[in-house]
Amino acid sequence: MSAASILKAIAKLTAKGYPEEVAERIAKGELPMDPASVAKRADEQGYGPTMYRGHPNNNPPRSDQDLWMSDDIDVSETYVTGGEYYDEATDSYKRLPGTLTPLKHNAGDNLFRYDAEGEWYEDLHIEPSDVPGLSETQFFNDFRSGSTDGIAEMVKAEGTRKGTEFKDVVDYAGDDVHMMDMQTANVHNILGSRPDVKIRHPDAAFDPQYNGPNIMGGAAGTAGLAGLLAAGQSDDSEASVASLAKRGLRIVEGHSPASTSGDSLFDIVDGRGDDIGGAEFWVTPGGDLNAYGMRLYPEHRGTGIMNEAYDAIEEISGRKIEPSDVLTEDGMKFWIRRDPRKMQKLYERERFDYYEKDVLDSIFAEALEAKR
Numbered sequence: 001m002s003a004a005s006i007l008k009a010i011a012k013l014t015a016k017g018y019p020e021e022v023a024e025r026i027a028k029g030e031l032p033m034d035p036a037s038v039a040k041r042a043d044e045q046g047y048g049p050t051m052y053r054g055h056p057n058n059n060p061p062r063s064d065q066d067l068w069m070s071d072d073i074d075v076s077e078t079y080v081t082g083g084e085y086y087d088e089a090t091d092s093y094k095r096l097p098g099t100l101t102p103l104k105h106n107a108g109d110n111l112f113r114y115d116a117e118g119e120w121y122e123d124l125h126i127e128p129s130d131v132p133g134l135s136e137t138q139f140f141n142d143f144r145s146g147s148t149d150g151i152a153e154m155v156k157a158e159g160t161r162k163g164t165e166f167k168d169v170v171d172y173a174g175d176d177v178h179m180m181d182m183q184t185a186n187v188h189n190i191l192g193s194r195p196d197v198k199i200r201h202p203d204a205a206f207d208p209q210y211n212g213p214n215i216m217g218g219a220a221g222t223a224g225l226a227g228l229l230a231a232g233q234s235d236d237s238e239a240s241v242a243s244l245a246k247r248g249l250r251i252v253e254g255h256s257p258a259s260t261s262g263d264s265l266f267d268i269v270d271g272r273g274d275d276i277g278g279a280e281f282w283v284t285p286g287g288d289l290n291a292y293g294m295r296l297y298p299e300h301r302g303t304g305i306m307n308e309a310y311d312a313i314e315e316i317s318g319r320k321i322e323p324s325d326v327l328t329e330d331g332m333k334f335w336i337r338r339d340p341r342k343m344q345k346l347y348e349r350e351r352f353d354y355y356e357k358d359v360l361d362s363i364f365a366e367a368l369e370a371k372r
Contacts, residue, residue: 006024006027006028007242007245007246008241008242009023009026009027010023010024010027010245011241011242011244011245011250012241013026013027014245014250017214017252018205018214019210019212019214020250020271021209021210022205022207022210025205025207025209026205031205031207033205038205038206041205041206041207041208042104042200042204042206044208045106045198045206045208046106046108047104047105047106047198047200047206048104048105048106048107048108049071049104050102050103050104050202051069051070051071051076051102051103051104051105051188052069052070052071052072052073052076052077052100052101052102052103053067053068053069053070053076053079053100053101053103054076054077054078054079054080054081054098054099054100054101055079055080055098055099055101056081056098056099060099060101061101061103061199061215062192062199062213062214062215063192063198063199063200063212063213063214063215064192064193064213065192065193065199065213066152066156066163066189066190066191066192066193067103067189067190067192067199068187068188068189069103069105069187069188069190070171070185070186070187070188071185071186071188072183072185072186073100074183075171075172075183075185075187076100077100078172079098080098080099080100081098101201101215102201102202103199103200103201103202103215104199104200104201104202104204105163105188105190105192105197105198105199105200106197106198106199107162107163107188107190107191107197108162110160110161110162110163111161111162111163111164111165111188112151112155112158112161112163112164112165113164113165113167114126114151114164114165114166114167114169115167115168116166116167116168116169116170116184117168118168118169118170118184119169119170120169120170121147121148121166121169121170121171121187122146122147122148123146124146124147124148124151124169125146126146126151126154148164148166148169148171148187148189151164151166152164152189155189156191161191162190162191162194162196162197163188163189163190163191163197164188164189165186165187165188166186166187166188166189167186168184168185168186169184169185169186169187170183170184170185171185171187198211199215200215201215241312241315243308243311243312244268244305244308244309244312247305247308248270248271249268249269249270249271249276249305250268250269251266251267251268251269251309251312251313252266252267252269266278266279266281266309266313268296268305268306268309276296276297276300276305277294277295277296277297277300277305277306277309278294278295279291279293279294279295279306279309279310280293280294281321288319288320288321288322289313289314289319289320289321289322290321290322290323290324290325291310291321291322291323291324293324294306294331294334306334307334307337307338310338323335323342323343323346325351326354327352329363332352332355332363332367333363333366333367333370334367336363336364336367336368337367337368337370340368343364347360347364
């Protein structure tokens with residue numbers, strides 16, 4: 001494979017979520033990605049069966065965190081929420097979007113096991129003697145309540161185990177779930193903060209050389225941008241992704257703190273993972289992406305990065321990005337330079353009638369002059 005082809009392959013893989021160093025090893029053929037090879041690596045590294053974690057979109061799981069997860073999808077889905085926020089436009093509270101992420105961990109058998117015997121997660125009972133190695137002083141200092149949280153904290157304080165497994169515990173989120181309707185599940189608290197514990201997405205490459213916090217190693221199929229990226233990816237959609245990669249940049253997905261399920265945010269990050277800019281958009285009824293906010297740090301403006309980023313999102317997702325209904329002067333100039341014909345048509349249709357005509361004419365003239 002040529003150097004250019006490897007570069008394109010790396011760009012495509014990092015856009016899917018693989019860590020850059022892992023993407024490079026895959027692209028160079030050092031890390032076979034056929035299902036048998038991936039499964040063999042996962043088994044050799046001690047990863048167990050797939051579990052599930054529900055979480056807010058703006059707080060994706062990392063391998064270096066202590067994470068709760070369950071072997072029951074229905075139970076985990078009750079935690080698929082980002083909480084609520086007040087929407088002034090509708091004078092109501094709206095629920096932020098969440099995601100269900102499948103996970104694997106390598107904690108193995110080194111877990112403290114507690115049989116809840118069908119009890120509610122806050123109605124548990126444990127004695128200091130149940131956790132050998134934990135003094136009574138530690139017990140009463142660290143064990144704050146008869147709950148899964150308290151027991152997990154106690155096990156972490158004891159220090160020799162990689163987490164806690166709660167067997168047959170009733171653990172649902174939400175006030176609208178009746179006790180009689182709740183089912184038991186096996187719930188794990190895995191201590192990812194320990195250096196010897198790793199948590200990965202089932203689609204990860206399970207690269208034995210990678211020890212970073214990125215659980216993904218592959219597309220997670222989450223809502224918003226991640227879903228768009230996964231749905232639209234093709235072998236031909238590499239040009240602008242590769243252009244960004246040549247600059248040492250890549251696109252990662254994120255979410256606005258006040259987003260709805262149709263809103264998404266993408267960030268442009270450099271090789272250190274530092275954010276240099278991004279844009280927010282929502283999916284229109286026609287399936288296009290309506291961009292209603294973009295940002296780029298001053299030192300990167302005028303370099304063409306944002307235009308390449310928009311091209312990359314279009315190529316990967318298979319969707320067109322359209323300008324917002326309301327544009328600032330900077331946003332207007334960007335879109336005039338990006339697509340002057342479209343903007344001229346919108347101008348003729350009086351789409352921008354919130355500007356005085358002489359102001360609008362001046363904006364168009366300045367943007368077109370800068371484009372030459």
